[in-house]
Amino acid sequence: MSTSAVNRSLGRLIAADAGWFFSLYLxxxxxxxxxxSSYKPNRAFVAKGSAADPQRAAAEAGRRARSKLRRYCAANRLNRLGTLTYAESCHDPQELRSHLGAFFRDLRAGLGGAPLPYAWVPEWHKTDHGLHAHFAVGRYIKQRLIKEAWGRGHVHIKLLGDLPVGSGALFEARTAAGYLSKYVSKTFTDPGSQVLGLHRYDVAQGFQPIKLALSGHSPGDVLAQASDYLxxxxxxxxxxxxxxDWAGAPAIWAQWGA
Structure with a gap:
């Protein structure tokens, strides 16, 4: 193949990369x-904690974490919110995570052993009581069973109420995710809530929403494709x-269902 033919082929490949893309979580x-764009800038590696604008980097990381948590809760219809509190106190983030791991294993066993989607986030008490945890599940669980599985203090769980008439499990789950996301945001913006080296939230494995990659020539094109699927x-x-004053590449976002 001649040099000019190779260049033309490469040009078509580069052009094919340009256009609108859309990640759909069905x-x-x-x-x-x-x-x-077909232009691919060289991106220099930036070591963790060395961002030119740490506050902006933290805000962006928080936004990504909230988005992932929202999609997980929505995909698994996690519409019941619970709180786990210590009778005494706990000030060790690693110990809290160990206790939560045991809690969800015992809770799953008490429900018959089947896989159970869930999400949880830690929070520091405003007083000196230390840590507690908020969690979300997508099915009715007796409070007695939750209390037995926790075994370290007080529990509370509820199905979300005071929602618009006609709200379904998807809307409820997004609302639950909104509550959990507030606590996740704290770990990025509040120095006292940061947990370096530890997950800022956690979810049950095996329930991540599947991503469908769409591409098209315009925003309307990719949104129409997504709308066909949904x-x-x-x-x-x-x-x-x-x-x-948007400074980044053109972007879009959308939600379906209620």
Whole structure:
């Protein structure tokens, strides 16, 4: 093959990479994407903790964590919120995580041993009582069973109420994720809540929402493809075009269902 023919082939491959992409999480009923240029800038490696703008980097990391948590809760319809509190106190983040691991193993065993999707986040008490944990599950569980599995203090769990008429499990799960996300955000913005070297939240393995990669020539194109998969138009959508001082590449986001 001649040099010119090789160059033309490479040009077509590069051009094929350009366009709009969209990551659709079917079970979560949402997705996001943006415009991808054929130009690929060289990105220098930045060591952890060495960002030029640490506050902005922390805010972006928090946004990504909240998005992942929301999609997980939505995909698994985690619409019941619970709290686990120590009778005494716990000030050791590693010990809390060990206790939570035992709690969910015992809870799963008490429910018959079947896999159980869940999510949890830690929080520091405003007083000197130390740590407690908030969690979400997607099925009714007797409070007695939760208390027995925890065995270290007080428990509370509830199905979310005071929601708009007609709200389904998907809307409930997104609302639950919103509550959990508030505590996750603290670990990025509040120095006293940071847990370096430890997960800021955790979820049951094996229940991550599957991502479907879509591509097209415009925002409307990829949104139409996503809407075909989800049998209707999005109920909520956002575009960077609506942000006057948007500095990044063009981006879009949308949710389906209620």
């Amino acid at each position: 079970d979560a009923g949402e997705g996001g994407g943006g415009f991808r 049998n209707g138009p999005p109920v909520t959508q956002w575009s960077s075009a609506s942000v006057e």
